[in-house]
Amino acid sequence: MSFFKKLKSKMFKSSSKLEEGLDAIVEDGGAEEAVDMVPEAPVEAAPAPTPVEPTRPPAPAPVPPAAKAEPAPEPAKTEAPKPEAPKPESAGLLGRLMGGERKTVVRRELDDEMLESLEELLISTDMGVDTALRVTANMAEGRYGKRLSTEEIKRLLADEITRIMEPVAKPMPLYAKRPQVVLVVGVNGSGKTTTIGKLASQFKAAGKSVVIAAGDTFRAAAVEQLQVWGERAGVPVLTAPEGSDPASLAFDALKKAQQDGADLLMIDTAGRLQNRADLMEELAKIVRVIRKVDDTAPHNTLLVLDATTGQNALSQVETFQKLADVSGLVMTKLDGTARGGVLVALADKFGLPIHAIGVGEQIDDLAPFDPEDYARALTGLDA
8 A cells, every 4th residue: 555655646747637527527617516425424324214214204294384485493493402403504414413514516417528628638648549439438338328427537537547457457477497597678778777776685585596698799888786785685697898799798697697597687678779770689699598508498588668758669669579579568767757558558468467566666666566556646636
């Protein structure tokens, strides 16, 4: 629950965009309705209608003098001893009996125009056209023509997002195979290096022996960053001179991990753009070389995606999936974007496991993906 609170507070850009959009949609063409707010405790305490009967004598009192309006004060005297009596005009009959008050709620009929507005709102969060159409169609099933409030729509939306994402919410699998080779790929600036450091630290804390290979040999800052994480977690980081062949380092790192009996070898790779054929070929070379040592490696290929890239994340998955046989996703920087819906589109289109999401720079800002928490945070719902 603590991570949900953090997730909700840090995904305010996405949730605010959705919430403001839903409010505008409902208010445009909606109408206010008075609703009796009945406290939940008395309702839950009553196991059957029978205990409620003793509270009803005041209501029948006006029946005998039905032709006259003057006797109306009589019931008021009967209810006078009750603490709820001072506010009979602010609540309906049920509200007076149960001690509740009235609240005004704006509701709008769910029709074609409203559905179209909902689709446009979801598309604006980078949920994608196909996914947005599917979500709204499922939300409308059995509810077309009914009047809905913003809160009710948010709950329906959260339920539908959860339904789409539950099948892909899976932690990274751990195998008996030692060492288990985890290749981490992604474009420049997606957060690969930080993600590797956090995962390595978490695995080490869980009792696993971990080795990191700093395969981004072209960027000294990436190597230094991994070394900092390695020192913090007590995990060895294998490096090579700047500009060295990353495939050669990966080969040596796998040999070393085998000798040391490590549980996990995590290989960082240089950030590469999916439209750079030369860089993509370099990644393919790393895979070919480590398979000379272990023909089953890599056992996991994690694609790290930056949430702020929006729909571009879809093309990244397509490209890396063809080249590196991606086995799972990690989404970072959800705290810095109003495009959080892209994760729903990824789940809907590719069905790849989503292992973790990141909402900051601290080690506990990367956590296993929970579809229900994510859906509630995205739509702005409370726990």
